[in-house]
Amino acid sequence: MTTYSKLVDVTVCTGCRACMVACKNWNDLPVETQAYSGGYQSHEKPTGKTWNVLQMKEHETANGGFEWLYRHSACYHCADAACEKVCPEGAITYGEFGSVDIDQEACVGCSYCVYNCPFDIVELADYVTEDGDVRQRAQKCTLCEDRLQEGLQPSCVDTCPLDAIVFGEREEMLKLAEERLEKAKQFFPNAQIYNPPGVGGTKMFYVLADKPSVYGLPENPEVPTSAVLWKDIAQPAGKALLGVTMMGVLTGYVTNKLFNKGEHHEEGGEVDESKHG
Amino acid sequence: MNQNTASKGKVKRFTKMFIYAHWIYAAAFFLLLLTGLPLFANSFHWVYAVFGGPDMTQIFHRIFAVIFVIPPIMLLLFDRKSLFHWLKEVLTWKPKDIKFFFMFPKEFLVGNPDMPKQGFYNPGEKLNSCMQIVSFFALVFSGLVLWFPEAFPVSVVQWSNLIHVVAFIMATTVVIGHIFLSAFHPNSKPSMEGITKGEISVDYAKHHHGEWYDELVEKGEVVEEDSKGA
Numbered sequence: 001m002t003t004y005s006k007l008v009d010v011t012v013c014t015g016c017r018a019c020m021v022a023c024k025n026w027n028d029l030p031v032e033t034q035a036y037s038g039g040y041q042s043h044e045k046p047t048g049k050t051w052n053v054l055q056m057k058e059h060e061t062a063n064g065g066f067e068w069l070y071r072h073s074a075c076y077h078c079a080d081a082a083c084e085k086v087c088p089e090g091a092i093t094y095g096e097f098g099s100v101d102i103d104q105e106a107c108v109g110c111s112y113c114v115y116n117c118p119f120d121i122v123e124l125a126d127y128v129t130e131d132g133d134v135r136q137r138a139q140k141c142t143l144c145e146d147r148l149q150e151g152l153q154p155s156c157v158d159t160c161p162l163d164a165i166v167f168g169e170r171e172e173m174l175k176l177a178e179e180r181l182e183k184a185k186q187f188f189p190n191a192q193i194y195n196p197p198g199v200g201g202t203k204m205f206y207v208l209a210d211k212p213s214v215y216g217l218p219e220n221p222e223v224p225t226s227a228v229l230w231k232d233i234a235q236p237a238g239k240a241l242l243g244v245t246m247m248g249v250l251t252g253y254v255t256n257k258l259f260n261k262g263e264h265h266e267e268g269g270e271v272d273e274s275k276h277g
Numbered sequence: 278m279n280q281n282t283a284s285k286g287k288v289k290r291f292t293k294m295f296i297y298a299h300w301i302y303a304a305a306f307f308l309l310l311l312t313g314l315p316l317f318a319n320s321f322h323w324v325y326a327v328f329g330g331p332d333m334t335q336i337f338h339r340i341f342a343v344i345f346v347i348p349p350i351m352l353l354l355f356d357r358k359s360l361f362h363w364l365k366e367v368l369t370w371k372p373k374d375i376k377f378f379f380m381f382p383k384e385f386l387v388g389n390p391d392m393p394k395q396g397f398y399n400p401g402e403k404l405n406s407c408m409q410i411v412s413f414f415a416l417v418f419s420g421l422v423l424w425f426p427e428a429f430p431v432s433v434v435q436w437s438n439l440i441h442v443v444a445f446i447m448a449t450t451v452v453i454g455h456i457f458l459s460a461f462h463p464n465s466k467p468s469m470e471g472i473t474k475g476e477i478s479v480d481y482a483k484h485h486h487g488e489w490y491d492e493l494v495e496k497g498e499v500v501e502e503d504s505k506g507a
């Protein structure tokens with residue numbers, strides 16, 4: 001089955017933030033004012049109301065020079081997504097274009113996904129339900145699934161004037177990433193592809209100019225071990241144990257009714273063992 | 278149930294405060310279980326409707342959580358004697374307690390007339406209490422972390438998810454057994470009076486808590502009478 005990916009080549013990004021504006025615009029996201037942080041970056045990180053943020057990192061190069069490191073950051077659309085694993089409501093699913101989707105109508109706002117996302121992307125934010133109630137529901141980049149359905153590109157991809165963000169079949173994107181990497185290496189010796197295997201690879205992946213940690217990215221993001229133990233072992237084993245225990249006491253109830261003639265506190269009679277065995 | 282001819286009289290087992298603590302704990306536990314279950318199994322989604330939607334259900338879970346921690350505090354403040362007596366009894370294990378567990382399956386299924394003599398609590402009750410103590414702390418601490426996740430490192434929140442589920446399963450398993458034995462098992466059913474009225478029949482004490490009975494006789498709180506052979 002064909003799957004798709006969004007490739008972000010941060011090495012050609014100039015930090016214009018058109019992708020941020022396009023995302024806010026297309027997805028009708030509200031204004032989110034944050035305190036001035038002392039730098040050029042607008043928001044600290046993606047939130048439930050600001051699904052992509054252009055990171056602007058002031059970086060000192062190996063020979064003491066200065067450079068800007070820009071990075072479009074948004075949901076990574078993990079192939080093996082921790083949020084999908086932990087969601088108790090099945091509100092998180094994989095879409096046909098490689099996205100990890102959250103259905104806010106099914107979401108109950110438990111925030112399990114928020115604290116299990118290896119990239120700290122998902123957040124609860126105001127959501128108006130079909131019934132018109134405002135509720136805290138998990139939100140994040142949708143990969144513009146709605147646009148993809150209509151044969152359009154995601155709005156950030158469409159907008160990027162430098163083709164730093166491209167979208168297409170995954171095989172092609174992986175090939176393109178290799179080509180981009182070759183070029184990037186001429187300027188950035190540490191350039192590398194960031195498509196972490198601990199989460200099954202990501203459907204939004206990078207050509208980075210430097211090591212992931214330089215961008216504040218986890219070097220080896222993984223589905224948390226606790227989440228695997230919780231959902232793959234504790235939950236099914238727990239259900240089985242509770243079921244077996246219920247069956248056990250029901251059995252005990254029936255066998256006592258049928259065979260327990262032993263004690264007679266009520267009648268004060270003798271212990272009668274004749275029925276045993 | 279007509280009271281038995283052989284057992285004259287009753288013997289005091291639990292204080293009023295201990296009984297209140299037990300039932301407040303039981304009610305909070307049951308309600309916490311109920312409001313937690315829809316996140317554990319989809320078959321409990323109907324609970325959302327009962328509590329006014331998923332968001333309200335989560336708020337109720339927190340309200341019941343506060344009630345859940347009251348009973349131990351209540352005992353600590355107002356009935357330390359019962360609290361420490363209970364703790365001392367259930368934390369004291371003897372080698373012979375093993376024997377009880379070997380004989381218990383038969384008792385559980387059809388009644389076993391040869392059950393060994395027991396103290397104030399039998400090893401099954403002790404195990405119930407010990408496991409409940411462990412799961413209580415595990416649930417309260419992991420629950421607090423899940424309630425205020427911003428206040429903790431992310432990995433602590435993640436492990437709390439697991440601990441909360443493991444502890445609730447452990448606690449619920451134990452509770453199912455506890456309820457069966459105290460409310461539905463013909464042999465141990467009479468013990469229910471202890472935790473409702475505070476007293477049990479001397480006869481029941483003699484046959485189910487022989488060592489405790491002997492102590493009571495020794496202390497002169499119960500007059501030995503040759504009621505019946507067992």
Ligand code: HEM
Pocket residue numbers: 088110306309310312313314316317318334335336338339342343345346416417418419420421423424441442445448449
């Ligand atoms: C101080 C005590 C407790 C606190 C603070 C607490 C708090 C929480 C919180 C915050 C959650 C996450 C879902 C939500 O946001 O509502 C949760 C889930 C849950 N709690 Fe508790 N809880 C406590 C005790 C208990 C007890 C005693 C039980 C049952 C015996 C229980 C059963 C559950 C279950 C079944 C879940 C869902 C687990 C899952 O996701 O599979 N909790 N609790």
Ligand code: SF4
Pocket residue numbers: 083086087088089090091092102106107108109110111112113114137138
């Ligand atoms: S917050 Fe919503 S989407 Fe996230 S795990 Fe909970 S129910 Fe699922």
